[in-house]
Amino acid sequence: GENVEQHPSTLSVQEGDSAVIKCTYSDSASNYFPWYKQELGKRPQLIIDIRSNVGEKKDQRIAVTLNKTAKHFSLHITETQPEDSAVYFCAASIGNYQLIWGAGTKLIIKP
């Protein structure tokens, strides 16, 4: 079946450094790729998304890049801060209304 692989499962970076999380999807028809952030004990919230007609999207310190040929997309966080510590989930659209999710990356920001 269709799947999304997400790496790494845990990422530890020094405060102020950059963090990169990568996802690979299997369905070549996928055309919508959101990223959600889930802080400890809280609900997942959308932080950024990208559609297949663009290769990159930025929002302040976060950016997402998409390589349709290789079927992978990545989340980039620059100048990391303690509040960036959370679990990040990538997802890819399956059909028109369904998402298939990666297993999550726990991002740890070291002071």
Next chain:
Amino acid sequence: KAGVTQTPRYLIKTRGQQVTLSCSPISGHRSVSWYQQTPGQGLQFLFEYFSETQRNKGNFPGRFSGRQFSNSRSEMNVSTLELGDSALYLCASSFGTEKETQYFGPGTRLLVL
């Protein structure tokens, strides 16, 4: 406006019992999706309801079922509970159009003993 709410927030059941979870979406949202979240497994899609009809279904056994009411509130039922059903169950609502943000509820944490 009020966010997505789920009740109850915590549940303890024993094997073989059944359980019903409830999700109230954001006002105006017609789509409700249900997910099972376990450590290391991410978000596993259960099913999605739109306008009282199941529009999408994940790969879960028939013990997992759901329904949606005319006011868009949704319920999820799990029959004959197994130990492996212990998880956080999240629902998410949206307007139901393509490629849109899903808004998650706080989840119901189910423990099966």
